[in-house]
Amino acid sequence: MDIEMQSMYDNQVWDLVDLPPNSKAVGSKWILKKKTDMDGNVHTFKARLVAKGFTQTQGIDYEETFSPVAMTKSIRILIAIAAYHDYEIWQMDVKTAFLNGHLNEDVYMVQPEGFVDPKYPDKVCKLKKSIYGLKRASRSWNLHFDEKIIEYGFIKNEDEPCVYMKTSGSTVVFLILYVDDILLIGNHLPVLKDVKSWLSKCFAMKDLGEAAYILGIKIYRDISKQLISLSQSAYIDKVVKRFSMQDAKKGRHMALSLTNLIVLVRIRRLKG
Structure with missing residues (x-):
């Protein structure tokens, strides 16, 4: 909780103010969860x-909320292309992604439980960031990321708004965005x-190196066999x-085999 609150202070997410007349403050709460690695073990x-x-209330506190994410099939297709052409596949994670989005509306929130300012207990948080x-929140982040990545020279795919491409001669780079997960x-x-350097200048990023786990999917690579x-x-x-x-071992192994078979067939079809 202390780490989360420090990120709020570092990003200057809100100002403490008196709640204006005829305004309401949305509540706040803590969500606690365990994050697992590719093997299902808890690491955070x-x-x-x-x-x-x-x-x-729509029209008062917010307007449009839709935010796109990359489709799983798009991720699979681009990974298959990377296998065929022997491209690099790198992964990055955006820290506190939604805090990068800017609000266009006046939104007030009650102070977080356990972190009420003793000097101003009756004040509320006027949010400056999503x-x-x-x-x-998701929409504001997506718009801000889209603006920054296009500024760098990427072109957004018309049919898949969370897939971007940048080319120069024979050089090609694809960027896939799924909320705060990025594949390069x-x-x-x-x-x-x-590209990684540019992203790190624009946002607080975590470099995860070669992609090994994305959206609950393990990525195994055999470069020698492409x-x-x-x-x-x-x-x-x-x-x-x-x-x-x-305890249904047989059913699980059949499901695993089918999952891997479908992926390999798709890659081989692409190569054929």
Whole structure:
């Protein structure tokens, strides 16, 4: 919680003010969750401060809320292209992504539980940045990211608004955005490094190196054979445990085999 609050202060997310007459303040709450790695093991205990956006009123607290994300099939297609052409696949994560979005409306939020300013206990937070839980949080972040990446020279795919491409001669770089997860795919190391450097200047980023795990999907790569295998074993384990079927070994192995077979067939079809 202390780390989360420090990020709020560092990003100057709000100012403490008196609640204006005829205005209302949305509530706030803490969401606590465990983040797992590609094998399903817990590696981070995460505290996230969110606004109770369900109390917002359309036309008063917010307007448009739609925000696109990359489709899973687009990610699979581009990974298959990377396997065929032997492209690099790198991964980055945006820290506190939604805090990068700017608000166009006046939104007030009650002070977070456990962190009420003792000097101003009756004041509320006037939000300057988007915060998780607000109706427009995802939309504001997406618009800001889109603006920055296009400024760098990327072109947005007309049919897939979260897939971007930048080319120069024989150099090609693809960027895939899924909320705060980013995949960089390309054939020129210096250009890829420049893109990472640019992103790190614009946002607080975490460099995850070569892609190994995205959206619950493990990425196994065999460069010598120009093949990539995608596995959702951790997700399948989670599902079978949810329905108390963890002892059904045969069913799980069949599901895993089918998942990997579909991916390999798609890649081989592309190569053929």
